[in-house]
Amino acid sequence: MALQCSRTCRQYLLHLAHDNIDFRLPEIKALLSIQGKPFDPSENFKEKSPFLRLNGLSEDNIRNIMGRTVCAKSAFELWGHGKTTDELKSSLLKYPSERMLPFLQEESTYKINVYTFNKTLVFQDRIKKIDALNFLPFKGKVNLKDPDHIFCLLEDYGTDPNNIPEEPFYRYFGRWIADGQRDLIRSHSVKKRHFIGNTSMDAGLSFIMANHARVKEHDLVYDPFVGTGSLLVACCQFGAYVCGTDIDYNTIHGAGKSSRTNQKWRGPDENIRANLRQYGTERQYVDVLISDASKSIWRREALFDAIITDPPYGIRESTRRTGSHKDIIKPPEDFCGESHVPVSMEYRLSDIFSDLLNFAAHHLVMGGRLVYWLPIYRPEYCEEMIPLHPCLSLISNCEQVFSTHTSRRLITMEKTKEPAVCVCALNVFLCVCLSSVCVCVFPCSAHV
Numbered sequence: 020m021a022l023q024c025s026r027t028c029r030q031y032l033l034h035l036a037h038d039n040i041d042f043r044l045p046e047i048k049a050l051l052s053i054q055g056k057p058f059d060p061s062e063n064f065k066e067k068s069p070f071l072r073l074n075g076l077s078e079d080n081i082r083n084i085m086g087r088t089v090c091a092k093s094a095f096e097l098w099g100h101g102k103t104t105d106e107l108k109s110s111l112l113k114y115p116s117e118r119m120l121p122f123l124q125e126e127s128t129y130k131i132n133v134y135t136f137n138k139t140l141v142f143q144d145r146i147k148k149i150d151a152l153n154f155l156p157f158k159g160k161v162n163l164k165d166p167d168h169i170f171c172l173l174e175d176y177g178t179d180p181n182n183i184p185e186e187p188f189y190r191y192f193g194r195w196i197a198d199g200q201r202d203l204i205r206s207h208s209v210k211k212r213h214f215i216g217n218t219s220m221d222a223g224l225s226f227i228m229a230n231h232a233r234v235k236e237h238d239l240v241y242d243p244f245v246g247t248g249s250l251l252v253a254c255c256q257f258g259a260y261v262c263g264t265d266i267d268y269n270t271i272h273g274a275g276k277s278s279r280t281n282q283k284w285r286g287p288d289e290n291i292r293a294n295l296r297q298y299g300t301e302r303q304y305v306d307v308l309i310s311d312a313s314k315s316i317w318r319r320e321a322l323f324d325a326i327i328t329d330p331p332y333g334i335r336e337s338t339r340r341t342g343s344h345k346d347i348i349k350p351p352e353d354f355c356g357e358s359h360v361p362v363s364m365e366y367r368l369s370d371i372f373s374d375l376l377n378f379a380a381h382h383l384v385m386g387g388r389l390v391y392w393l394p395i396y397r398p399e400y401c402e403e404m405i406p407l408h409p410c411l412s413l414i415s416n417c418e419q420v421f422s423t424h425t426s427r428r429l430i431t432m433e434k435t436k437e438p439a440v441c442v443c444a445l446n447v448f449l450c451v452c453l454s455s456v457c458v459c460v461f462p463c464s465a466h467v
């Protein structure tokens with residue numbers, strides 16, 4: 020079957036950027052699943068390789084991926100591949116000529132690029148490699164500036180910069196189809212952003228989060244810890260309407276001290292709306308409110324297509340919530356009594372995440388995604404530490420390492436069940452009770 024497919028099915032090659040490595044495949048998988056397509060990599064597929072061969076897709080599927088991805092640089096229709104030049108040549112000669120010929124016509128122009136991963140070749144060596152492809156029936160004229168068709172020889176010299184082989188481990192040749200959206204990372208850099216704060220999320224990671232969340236045009240996306248709205252900026256770029264909440268008055272109103280070194284106070288128009296205006300997406304701004312994420316202000320309904328957030332870890336901003344000092348035990352979720360005194364008290368990390376999952380279970384549409392960052396102390400990390408919820412399936416868990424001891428993990432979950440459940444607060448731990456089974460979001464002594 021695999022042999023038959025290699026002759027009859029088109030294969031596409033994605034050239035992935037060599038940063039945010041852990042986040043790349045979940046991004047591609049999410050962008051495939053938006054199109055209802057499974058992730059079907061070739062055999063010999065390696066997670067850390069910058070080259071990813073995909074089966075079972077059309078050129079339109081690939082163009083749709085490239086229209087969104089910030090993890091892939093370019094995509095090609097793969098015409099041949101192999102470990103050696105001979106293997107590459109015989110693979111290319113087997114490629115059905117009816118698929119090649121439309122791009123090799125006399126009246127069309129073309130150019131061939133050579134891309135080498137983990138090795139720099141001098142100009143002469145590149146020309147030699149191009150000349151070695153002269154068995155292909157190119158009939159058109161070369162045009163380096165504005166060709167009708169672009170082809171690329173891609174060579175993989177491994178990932179070890181201290182051990183670069185003479186010859187590549189693997190070679191690919193294909194027709195270029197499209198580039199990804201890496202330019203968004205530069206154009207949306209927080210360095211050039213109108214309104215920023217100490218914890219504004221990096222543009223590349225914000226787009227990755229929006230892609231993991233499968234944010235689409237006309238979706239309604241919510242960030243409960245919105246800060247300066249970096250995640251909303253990314254979601255708007257993909258056509259979503261956005262809203263958010265934050266406990267901090269100054270952040271929501273764009274007031275107070277500036278995070279810029281050369282500026283003491285924030286200017287009059289430094290706010291999230293102005294950020295969206297900067298990128299031409301102001302019409303997708305719904306609103307942001309001052310609100311404490313531990314006390315839901317929303318009607319108990321599936322309101323959001325995606326919830327995407329970066330909760331406070333207590334490192335660069337404190338983890339606070341509103342509450343009375345006497346009110347150490349959390350009141351029931353539906354309690355919104357008049358007697359509530361909004362003084363500030365500690366918001367435990369475990370409560371932040373159990374509240375977030377529980378909120379997502381109630382307020383996401385079915386199939387909607389929750390994407391959030393979880394801080395990790397690496398020496399103690401194990402997968403069981405990832406908070407779970409009976410209504411949310413874990414989709415991906417990607418690490419961004421800060422140091423040998425600290426990292427954060429980008430967790431993506433999908434709502435797969437309606438919470439026909441009773442939710443009870445047991446001491447300070449939130450447990451979700453399903454008939455007779457009680458599942459603790461964080462293990463507590465009463466339920467381990």
Ligand SMILES: C[S@@+](CC[C@H](N)C(=O)[O-])C[C@H]1O[C@@H](n2cnc3c(N)ncnc32)[C@H](O)[C@@H]1O
Nearest residue numbers: 219220244246247249265266267311312339340
């Ligand atoms: C890591 S920052 C989010 C940064 C944001 N993604 C950005 O790009 O600017 C966390 C935010 O959570 C807010 N926050 C802290 N405790 C909160 C609470 N109990 N409810 C709502 N927001 C809270 C903080 O004010 C802070 O703006």
